[in-house]
Amino acid sequence: xxxxxxxxxxxxxxxxxxxxxxxxxxxxxxxxxxxxxxxxxxxxxxxxxxxxxxxxxxxxxxxxxxxxxxxxxxxxxxxxxxxxxxxxxxxxxxxxxxxxxxxxxxxxxxxxxxxxxxxxxxxxxxxxxxxxxxxxxxxxxxxxxxxxxxxxxxxxxxxxxxxxxxxxxxxxxxxxxxxxxxxxxxxxxxxxxxxxxxxxxxxxxxxxxxxxxxxxxxxxxxxxxxxxxxxxxxxxxxxxxxxxxxxxxxxxxxxxxxxxxxxxxxxxxxxxxxxxxxxxxxxxxxxxxxxxxxxxxxxxxxx
Amino acid sequence: xxxxxxxxxxxxxxxxxxxxxxxxxxxxxxxxxxxxxxxxxxxxxxxxxxxxxxxxxxxxxxxxxxxxxxxxxxxxxxxxxxxxxxxxxxxxxxxxxxxxxxxxxxxxxxxxxxxxxxxxxxxxxxxxxxxxxxxxxxxxxxxxxxxxxxxxxxxxxxxxxxxxxxxxxxxxxxxxxxxxxxxxxxxxxxxxxxxxxxxxxxxxxxxxxxxxxxxxxxxxxxxxxxxxxxxxxxxxxxxxxxxxxxxxxxxxxxxxxxxxxxxxxxxxxxx
Numbered sequence: 082x083x084x085x086x087x088x089x090x091x092x093x094x095x096x097x098x099x100x101x102x103x104x105x106x107x108x109x110x111x112x113x114x115x116x117x118x119x120x121x122x123x124x125x126x127x128x129x130x131x132x133x134x135x136x137x138x139x140x141x142x143x144x145x146x147x148x149x150x151x152x153x154x155x156x157x158x159x160x161x162x163x164x165x166x167x168x169x170x171x172x173x174x175x176x177x178x179x180x181x182x183x184x185x186x187x188x189x190x191x192x193x194x195x196x197x198x199x200x201x202x203x204x205x206x207x208x209x210x211x212x213x214x215x216x217x218x219x220x221x222x223x224x225x226x227x228x229x230x231x232x233x234x235x236x237x238x239x240x241x242x243x244x245x246x247x248x249x250x251x252x253x254x255x256x257x258x259x260x261x262x263x264x265x266x267x268x269x270x271x272x273x274x275x276x277x278x279x280x281x282x283x284x285x286x287x288x289x290x291x292x293x294x295x296x297x298x299x300x301x302x303x304x305x306x307x308x309x310x311x312x313x314x315x316x317x318x319x320x321x322x323x324x325x326x327x328x329x330x331x332x333x334x335x336x337x338x339x340x341x342x343x344x345x346x347x348x349x350x351x352x353x354x355x356x357x358x359x360x361x362x363x364x365x366x367x368x369x370x371x372x373x374x375x376x377x378x379x380x381x382x383x384x
Numbered sequence: 385x386x387x388x389x390x391x392x393x394x395x396x397x398x399x400x401x402x403x404x405x406x407x408x409x410x411x412x413x414x415x416x417x418x419x420x421x422x423x424x425x426x427x428x429x430x431x432x433x434x435x436x437x438x439x440x441x442x443x444x445x446x447x448x449x450x451x452x453x454x455x456x457x458x459x460x461x462x463x464x465x466x467x468x469x470x471x472x473x474x475x476x477x478x479x480x481x482x483x484x485x486x487x488x489x490x491x492x493x494x495x496x497x498x499x500x501x502x503x504x505x506x507x508x509x510x511x512x513x514x515x516x517x518x519x520x521x522x523x524x525x526x527x528x529x530x531x532x533x534x535x536x537x538x539x540x541x542x543x544x545x546x547x548x549x550x551x552x553x554x555x556x557x558x559x560x561x562x563x564x565x566x567x568x569x570x571x572x573x574x575x576x577x578x579x580x581x582x583x584x585x586x587x588x589x590x591x592x593x594x595x596x597x598x599x600x601x602x603x604x605x606x607x608x609x610x611x612x613x614x615x616x617x618x619x620x621x622x623x624x625x626x627x628x629x630x631x632x633x634x635x636x637x638x639x640x641x642x643x644x645x646x647x648x649x650x651x652x653x654x655x
Binding site: 221 | 410467495
């Protein structure tokens with residue numbers, strides 16, 4: 082106990098460098114996003130009207146306040162392009178998370194039932210693909226899914242289809258890519274809660290005459306909801322802002338919000354609108370985080 | 385706690401096998417096709433290494449690879465330093481002011497969409513009038529990857545028995561020395577793993593690098609991405625295989641290092 086008290090002082094010192102770094106390169110940049118989201122678009126370099134320049138003194142500052150505008154946000158609400166992008170992002174994230182849950186749960190469950198010494202190996206095998214490049218994993222699928230790619234060849238050879246199926250630039254390809262990329266994020270938290278479950282609970286259920294399948298739904302699943310929540314959150318939030326996967330695998334007629342932001346920024350050079358898009362996206366992402374936090378707190382109180 | 389696991393059902397085995405096949409098959413196929421002699425990516429023309437030769441003659445690709453390696457090494461090293469300090473502060477510095485903010489700032493980037501992180505950093509660099517290139521990409525990658533390092537090191541630190549450190553202090557070491565002599569060797573594998581993770585994440589990043597780099601200093605993922613957008617090319621298969629192989633070597637090294645040092649740590653622990 083004494084050690085803890087003595088050690089707090091150096092630990093505080095240790096906090097200073099990472100603290101300063103994160104404030105400077107994580108917190109402050111958000112101030113800039115907010116500031117530029119409120120400024121006017123300009124055809125200049127950088128392409129926005131300056132606001133809050135301190136060079137012109139108090140009068141300049143007053144003028145800056147007057148120049149602030151919510152125009153960019155108004156545009157986001159009024160133009161269907163943005164609304165459609167946000168809705169599509171939510172839809173894609175929800176559907177992907179559900180598929181990930183359906184695919185990831187059996188795998189995590191199987192892992193948790195392996196003999197102890199195999200569980201570590203299984204976990205390594207799930208983590209390793211996460212270490213290999215994200216872009217390469219998507220590219221590997223382009224190889225397989227293209228017009229004369231392996232998938233079509235196999236399907237043709239097996240006489241499942243008579244003409245090659247178009248896979249690339251479709252939503253199916255995009256969902257496949259998302260599930261493939263985010264599967265480890267879903268499996269690991271699920272496995273963590275499933276592995277901790279006491280098997281004697283299942284044995285007790287069996288002693289009471291509950292069938293294996295019923296025991297799974299009555300005991301295993303409810304006790305793993307914590308892992309379900311964590312896995313869903315870990316997948317849902319980054320998928321909402323996903324750019325690379327829909328850009329490479331989905332068609333270009335419907336965009337996710339990450340793609341719209343990218344387009345505004347790099348192609349249209351409209352930095353203020355891109356910033357406003359980012360601010361609204363952040364606000365949207367806070368919702369699942371707050372819900373999760375609320376649920377967890379309620380669980381703690383219930384104990 | 386001798387928890388004996390329940391019998392594996394056929395369903396468990398099937399889902400494990402299918403799941404792992406799903407995770408690995410695409411990469412295996414990519415590697416096989418990189419040795420394809422045919423220019424048509426999908427027609428098998430026999431084994432060949434011509435696409436590897438092509439890559440090693442591609443000046444722009446090589447420059448991008450070199451840039452990525454430099455950014456990776458420098459940012460991973462910085463991130464490991466900062467992330468380890470942050471982990472120490474979070475596990476040991478109970479109740480310092482702003483602890484909540486600190487953990488918030490460390491966890492947020494883990495799930496933050498990369499487009500937002502990239503955009504916000506770029507706006508900062510523009511406002512500071514900083515020329516974009518190696519330095520800005522390195523700063524951006526350090527910011528992202530130090531959070532991963534902090535999480536990895538923190539989980540290891542939390543599991544360390546503090547009585548060893550206390551014993552060292554009872555023997556007259558000051559807290560800092562006791563930490564360096566006793567705890568640092570024990571968390572060394574986690575620090576090494578954190579570095580490897582930071583390095584591979586940096587090597588992998590496309591979105592944040594696209595925002596924060598300038599003309600003429602493309603990283604490898606940026607180059608690959610612009611090629612991939614134009615379609616599949618056998619040369620890209622070869623580059624991707626090289627990256628996969630490189631990362632596999634890094635992982636094997638990492639697990640060897642952590643095995644060796646944890647074996648040493650255990651023998652040193654009784655002291």
